[in-house]
Amino acid sequence: MLLQYLVNMPVASVIFALTIGLSIYVFSNPDWYGRLMLHPYSIHRDKSKFYLIFSSGLIHKDWMHLLFNMITFYYFGFPLEQIFVEASGPMGHVLFAALYIVALVLSDIPTIMQQKNNPGYYSLGASGAISAVLFSFILFYPKVKLYIFFALPMPAFVFAFLYLGYCIWASRNAKDGINHDAHLFGALTGLLFTLVAYPWIIKHFIGQF
Numbered sequence: 001m002l003l004q005y006l007v008n009m010p011v012a013s014v015i016f017a018l019t020i021g022l023s024i025y026v027f028s029n030p031d032w033y034g035r036l037m038l039h040p041y042s043i044h045r046d047k048s049k050f051y052l053i054f055s056s057g058l059i060h061k062d063w064m065h066l067l068f069n070m071i072t073f074y075y076f077g078f079p080l081e082q083i084f085v086e087a088s089g090p091m092g093h094v095l096f097a098a099l100y101i102v103a104l105v106l107s108d109i110p111t112i113m114q115q116k117n118n119p120g121y122y123s124l125g126a127s128g129a130i131s132a133v134l135f136s137f138i139l140f141y142p143k144v145k146l147y148i149f150f151a152l153p154m155p156a157f158v159f160a161f162l163y164l165g166y167c168i169w170a171s172r173n174a175k176d177g178i179n180h181d182a183h184l185f186g187a188l189t190g191l192l193f194t195l196v197a198y199p200w201i202i203k204h205f206i207g208q209f
Contacts, residue, residue: 005078008082008085009078009081009082010093011081011093011096011097011100012073012077012078012080012081012096013078015073015077015100016070016073016074016077016078018058019057019058019059019060019066019069019070019073019126020066020070022036022058022059023058023059023060023066024066026059027062027063032059033059033122033124034122035055036052036055036056036058036059036124037052037055037056037059037122037123037124038052038053038056038108038111038112038122038123038124039052039121039122040111040112040113040114040115040116040118040121041115041116041117041118041119041121043112043116044112044116044117053104053105053108053112054101054104056108056123056124056125057104057124057125057126057128057129058126059124059125060124060125060126061124061125065125069125069126069127069130072130072133072134073126073130073133076130076133076134076137077100077130077133079137080096080099080133080136080137080140081093081096083137083140084096084099084197087198088197095197098193099132099133099136099189099190099193099194099197100129100132100133102132102189102193103128103129103131103132103133103186103189103190103193104126104128104129106128106185106186106189107127107128107129107131107132107181107182107183107185107186107189108123108128108182109185110181110182110185111123111179111181111182114181123179123182125179125182127179127182127183127186128179128182128183128185128186128189129186130186131163131182131183131184131186131187131190132186132187132189132190132193133190134187134190135160135186135187135188135190135191135194136190136191136193136194137156138156138157138159138160139191139194139195139201139204139205140201140204140205141156141208142155142156142157142160142205142208142209143155143156143157143208143209144156146159160187163183163187164184164187164188167180167181167183167184167187168184171184
């Protein structure tokens with residue numbers, strides 16, 4: 001089973017293992033949080049700190065944060081890499097890696113611009129990139145059932161509209177310490193990247209209804 005994942009979905013497998021491994025490591029070595037978390041103030045003043053965009057996407061605040069993101073990635077990231085390969089052959093692996101990396105960057109850019117003068121602001125987690133993966137998947141399968149809080153079922157396209165609406169509202173109003181901008185711009189990156197890579201996806205999406 002493990003070998004099958006590595007052979008058929010190598011990019012998703014590496015992302016999955018690296019994120020879990022590094023997150024567990026920082027749980028036991030909390031001093032590494034400060035070295036790996038996104039810190040817009042530092043990035044704005046020292047471009048060599050750009051790597052924090054990537055390292056912050058590989059660590060999580062706690063077990064619940066990690067579990068939620070990795071469950072989502074498992075159910076949508078691995079299938080999405082297969083979908084890309086079915087559509088593009090071996091190049092699909094490269095496209096899936098590009099989607100994830102581009103989403104990590106673009107989902108954090110708005111936060112960096114907004115918080116560049118705030119030395120006390122830090123952020124972490126893969127939620128931006130995973131939102132991109134989820135929304136890319138939804139373009140291929142808009143009517144698949146998603147279970148909100150593992151209990152409430154709804155079609156994926158309905159969830160997508162609700163998710164985007166909530167992210168827009170929360171980014172302006174919520175005071176919960178969650179980087180809702182990363183969720184929003186990650187989701188939009190997933191949509192845009194897939195539209196560019198597969199222009200026929202619009203016709204496919206509409207044809208599902």
